Structures are given as C-alpha cells and as structure tokens.
Amino acid sequence: MWQRLAISSIIIIVLFDADYVTAQKRSDVELDDIISSRRVELEAIKKELKLKEERVKILEAEEKQYLKRLYAIEEQLSLNNRFITKIKKQITDLNNSLKRLESRLAVNQEELKRREDIMEQRLVWIYKRSNFSPLLYAIGAEDFLQGARRLYLFSLLNRYDRSMIIKMEELNQSIKSEKSELLKRKNEIINLKAEKETQAKIVKVARKNRKRLLMEIRRKKDVQLKEIQQLVEDQERISGIIEILMAKKTASEIEEARAFLKLQGKLLWPVTGKIIRGFGKIRDEKYATVISNPGIDIEADMGSPVRAIATGEVTYISWLRGYGSFVIIDHGGSYYSLYAHLDEILVEIGQLITAGEILGTVSETGASAKPVLHFELRKGKEQLNPAAWLR
Incomplete structure (x- = not known):
C-alpha cells in the first residue's frame, strides 16, 4: 500500500514538471489551469493517503483491543484452572475425611450392637427371675459375711447396668x-x-471465545510484527526476573554449575512431541524478517503432562503476554529452565522438584492455534540451545 502511494506521488510530481515545461509556451491562463488541475489531483492523493493512514491506525487500535480481550480470556483461563485444581484437592481431602468418618461410625455401631446384646441377655436373666429378691438372696446365705458379699455384688451389677445404659x-x-x-x-x-x-x-x-477472537485478529490484520516486539519485551522481562533471582544466589553456584554441566545431553524432554520452531535466529519468508527464538517450541497434544528436565526448585510462577502461564525452575549454578503456555499448573513457588516430576499441562495460548510448549534453558542471562542439552 505504501509503495503504491509513493509511486503515485512520484508520478504526479513527474507529470507536474513535464506540464510545467510545456506550459512555458502556452498562455498564462492555460498554465494556471494546468497548475490548478495538478494541485487538485495532488490534494486528492494527499487526502487519500491521509484516509489510508487513519484506516491503518484504526485497524491497529482494533488489533490492540482484540489482543487485550484475548489476553484477558487467557488470564481468566489460568485462574479458573487453578481454581479447579484447588477444588479437586478439597474433594480429595473431603473424601479422605469421609472415609475416616465412615470407619469411626462403623466401629461405634459395632460397639453399640455389642452392648445391646449384653443388655438383652441381662434383661432376659432378670425376666426369668422376676420374683428374685436381693434381700432374700442375702438372707439365704450361710453366714453374715456371705450375705453382705452377695448384697455388695448385686449393687456392683446394678451400677454396671446403669453405666452400660449411659454408655449406650x-x-x-x-x-x-x-x-x-x-x-x-x-x-x-x-x-x-x-x-x-x-x-x-x-x-x-x-x-x-479465545479461538473466535484469534480468528478475528488474523482476519483483520497480521500481527506478526507486534508479536515480535512483544516477544522482545517478554525476553527483557524474563531476563530481568532471572537477574533478580541471580542476585540471591551464593558462592556455591560454581559447584552447582559444574554438576549441572555434566547433565548436558542427558536432560529429560519436558514434553512428548515434536519441535516446530528451533532455537536462535529464524527467517520468516512470509514477512521477510528474521526473528530470534530464545528457546524451542514443542507441539504436543492438548493437556499433555509437562515434566521437569532435572531436579531443582520452583522459583517463579506467573502469567505474561506472549508466554501465557509459565514456570521457572532454578537448577543451581545459575542454570534455569522455563516452561511456558501451561494450562494447569500443579506446583508452587518454593517447591523442590525432582527430574521427571509433572509441573503442569500443555495449553493453547498466545497466537498459536495449536497446543505448544515453549521451553527455554538459560545460564544466567545467557540463552542456551535446549536441543544440545536434551537426550
């Protein structure tokens, strides 16, 4: 569009110069008419150019609004999924509590049944001896001591019965x-x-809604350049986050770094899938631009488990435009791994992670229409090629 307008402007200028040379031989009236006509044409082109520029601005503004809505939906998805995870944990806790309660109830019911059986036997015994008199039973003893003992035992039995009834x-x-x-x-x-x-x-x-918005964005205008700019900003923010994290590290990082370096080429894959975008500079033939990928992008099935590549500690969990929900793990020695475009996050900040432990699941975020895990590996602020470290 800009090339067509530029060419049109050049043509008008060339025509204007040619007419001006020819007009030297015409009358002043004819020259004024030609100049006036060319000026009208030039003004028309300027107006058209202005309209085009305004239209581009309107489209850019619309794109910004669409992107804001898209990111708002993604943030809502992240929060809802975290809420669902908490609900699942509550249900599990309640089910465990329910089992304990049911077990205690069964024990109490069994104890009640045992006491009822004992009481039933006592009532049968009393019924069969309805004319039984404790006093006569005591008087019929061979001596006073035996009679007193019989009365005492009978009183104990009565107290036991009363205690049994109270416990029941x-x-x-x-x-x-x-x-x-x-x-x-x-x-x-x-x-x-x-x-x-x-x-x-x-x-x-x-x-x-996210898919519908994504289609609308792509129909309106390609947002490739904006995504590139957003990616650069995201990289700067991630670098800033890592720089802050690095400031908290101690001198033991040297030994930790040596230990992690031995894992090069032996690290687990974070997800099962195929790499669709490699590390480093990539030329986009459609836009004739070169972009830099700080990690690798792995296409996987929706909901596929994302696993830690090695042992470490979860140091950061957040949401960021272009990255969606993401997790950063500190492996020691200033080595960090980043897992972006997550759906459900199953770990917490400060949690110690073992190699292969599930961190979350793959989602659809950003401008990708497919489930993709964006994975990065860094030593400090230096971006490393993950492909050289994985098995």
Whole structure:
C-alpha cells in the first residue's frame, strides 16, 4: 500500500514538471489551469493517503483491543484452572475425611450392637427371675459375711447396668452426630463437584471465545510484527526476573554449575512431541524478517503432562503476554529452565522438584492455534540451545 502511494506521488510530481515545461509556451491562463488541475489531483492523493493512514491506525487500535480481550480470556483461563485444581484437592481431602468418618461410625455401631446384646441377655436373666429378691438372696446365705458379699455384688451389677445404659445413650448420640456430619460432608462434596462442573463450563466457553477472537485478529490484520516486539519485551522481562533471582544466589553456584554441566545431553524432554520452531535466529519468508527464538517450541497434544528436565526448585510462577502461564525452575549454578503456555499448573513457588516430576499441562495460548510448549534453558542471562542439552 505504501509503495503504491509513493509511486503515485512520484508520478504526479513527474507529470507536474513535464506540464510545467510545456506550459512555458502556452498562455498564462492555460498554465494556471494546468497548475490548478495538478494541485487538485495532488490534494486528492494527499487526502487519500491521509484516509489510508487513519484506516491503518484504526485497524491497529482494533488489533490492540482484540489482543487485550484475548489476553484477558487467557488470564481468566489460568485462574479458573487453578481454581479447579484447588477444588479437586478439597474433594480429595473431603473424601479422605469421609472415609475416616465412615470407619469411626462403623466401629461405634459395632460397639453399640455389642452392648445391646449384653443388655438383652441381662434383661432376659432378670425376666426369668422376676420374683428374685436381693434381700432374700442375702438372707439365704450361710453366714453374715456371705450375705453382705452377695448384697455388695448385686449393687456392683446394678451400677454396671446403669453405666452400660449411659454408655449406650452416649454411643447413640455419637452415632447420630457422626451421621449428621457424614451427610454434611457428602453435601459439601456434591456442591464442590457442581462448582467444578460450572468452572469447567466457564473454561470451555472461554476457550471457544479465545479461538473466535484469534480468528478475528488474523482476519483483520497480521500481527506478526507486534508479536515480535512483544516477544522482545517478554525476553527483557524474563531476563530481568532471572537477574533478580541471580542476585540471591551464593558462592556455591560454581559447584552447582559444574554438576549441572555434566547433565548436558542427558536432560529429560519436558514434553512428548515434536519441535516446530528451533532455537536462535529464524527467517520468516512470509514477512521477510528474521526473528530470534530464545528457546524451542514443542507441539504436543492438548493437556499433555509437562515434566521437569532435572531436579531443582520452583522459583517463579506467573502469567505474561506472549508466554501465557509459565514456570521457572532454578537448577543451581545459575542454570534455569522455563516452561511456558501451561494450562494447569500443579506446583508452587518454593517447591523442590525432582527430574521427571509433572509441573503442569500443555495449553493453547498466545497466537498459536495449536497446543505448544515453549521451553527455554538459560545460564544466567545467557540463552542456551535446549536441543544440545536434551537426550
């Protein structure tokens, strides 16, 4: 568009100069008419150029709004997925509590049944001896001491019966309370599952809206240059984050660095898939531009588990335009690995990670229409080629 307008301007100027030379031989009136006509044409071109420029600005403004909406949806997806993860943990905790409660209830019911059987036997014994008199039973003893002992034993038996009845009442009350608590826990689980389903529906709608917005953006105008600029800014921010993290490290980094260096070519793959964009400078034939990829992009199935390449500590979890939800792991010796475009994050800051441990799952974020894991490996601020370190 700009080339066409520039060529049109040159043509107008050339024509204007040619007409001016010819007009020297014409009358002043004819010369004024030609100049006036050319000026009208030039003004028309200027107006058209201005309209085109304004239209480009409008499109750029629309693109910015679309991108803001897209990133807002992605951030909502990240928050909803984290909320769903917490709900799952609550359901697991409640189910464990439910099992313990059911076990305790079964024990109490069994104990109550045992006491009821004992009491039933006592009642049968009393019924069969309905004319039994403790006093006569004592008087019928061979001597006074035996009679006193019989009265004492009978009083002990009465106290035991009363104690048995009290304990049975307590057990009954405990069972009622436990059944009520059991019902309450079950209702909590039902409500949490319903909430999880609601959040899952919200996520589904958000994903649909994200895809629709992404298609609208691509129909309106290619945002390749903006993505490149955004990528540069993201790299600077990530470098800034790592620089802050580096400031907290100690002299032990030298030994840690030597240990990690021995893992070159032996590190686990972060996800199962294929590399669709390699490390370093890549020429985009469509836009005739060269971009620099700070890591590698691995295409994988949606929801595929993302694993830690080596042992380390989770030092940063956040969301960033162009990266989506991402995790940074400190492996010691100023070596860091970064995993971006995550859907569900299953680790927390400060958590110690072992090689192969699941960090989260692959998602669709940024301008990619496919599930892609963006993976970086750095030593300090230096970007390393991950392909040279993986198995």
